[in-house]
Amino acid sequence: MDELEFLKQSWKSQESKLPKIKAKEIYGLLHKKSSSSVKWIFIISLIELGLGISLNIVFYDDAFWKIAEELNLKTAAILYNLISYTVTAVFVYFFYRNYKTISSTQSVSGLMKKIIKTRKVVHYYIMYIILSSGISGFITYLYMNFYYLPEKYQQFIVENKWLVIAKGILVFTILAFLIWGIYALIYGLILKRLLRNYKELQKIE
Numbered sequence: 619m620d621e622l623e624f625l626k627q628s629w630k631s632q633e634s635k636l637p638k639i640k641a642k643e644i645y646g647l648l649h650k651k652s653s654s655s656v657k658w659i660f661i662i663s664l665i666e667l668g669l670g671i672s673l674n675i676v677f678y679d680d681a682f683w684k685i686a687e688e689l690n691l692k693t694a695a696i697l698y699n700l701i702s703y704t705v706t707a708v709f710v711y712f713f714y715r716n717y718k719t720i721s722s723t724q725s726v727s728g729l730m731k732k733i734i735k736t737r738k739v740v741h742y743y744i745m746y747i748i749l750s751s752g753i754s755g756f757i758t759y760l761y762m763n764f765y766y767l768p769e770k771y772q773q774f775i776v777e778n779k780w781l782v783i784a785k786g787i788l789v790f791t792i793l794a795f796l797i798w799g800i801y802a803l804i805y806g807l808i809l810k811r812l813l814r815n816y817k818e819l820q821k822i823e
Contacts, residue, residue, distance in 0.1 A: 644822055645726055652815045653721045654727060655808050656736050660713040662804060663743070667706050674699065689761060698754055705750075709743045726819055733816045739807055744801045752794045761787045 632663045686692040716736045763782050 645729075648815045648818055649720075649723070649729055651787070652733055652812060653717065655811050656717040656720050656816075657738060658715070659736065659805065659808055660717045663706075665711050666797045667703075667710055668720060670706070671703070691758070691761065705746060709739070709746070711740050721820070726822060730816055730819050733812050733819075737812055740805050740809060744798065744805065747801060748794050748797050751797060752790050755793065756786055756790045759790070 654782045683692060683695075713736075715731060716739065720729065720732045720736070723732055760783070763786075764779075
């Protein structure tokens with residue numbers, strides 16, 4: 619039996635052999651679980667940031683920068699990476715701050731507010747990842763199709779530009795859903811735990 623369920627049943631029990639568990643004890647357990655969940659959100663985002671930097675070091679080699687320069691996208695690629703790392707680092711900071719504030723929160727209402735705030739920040743983070751990945755990928759796709767393909771393909775592209783654009787939209791929409799699925803799986807379980815804790819807190823508030 620889950621520890622929280624045991625406490626709840628013991629709290630409601632009227633049998634003399636079982637001690638009456640006070641609301642503050644259930645709150646203490648919910649506080650501990652919520653703090654642990656937010657800590658994992660912070661750890662996962664930190665791992666994700668480190669993994670992204672590592673992959674960029676591996677894949678952003680001389681060949682990549684040569685192609686980027688030929689496409690006149692070197693400056694854009696540098697700016698995109700700087701913005702991406704900065705925004706991701708800001709989200710990591712927010713996750714860390716949420717973890718610290720939840721760890722030090724003493725009141726039920728305060729913990730409930732922090733849980734809601736944490737869930738919102740995670741949702742914003744997932745939306746940012748999907749939008750930034752989709753938009754940057756789609757723009758690169760269009761640029762390469764219209765400006766980088768050999769001349770023998772250029773006539774086809776010009777005559778069928780709407781088909782090329784529609785194909786790009788379809789492909790990147792599918793990719794966006796795949797990215798959403800991955801992030802929903804990674805963060806979704808933790809967010810469900812926080813939501814469950816929030817509902818339990820509502821009962822004892």
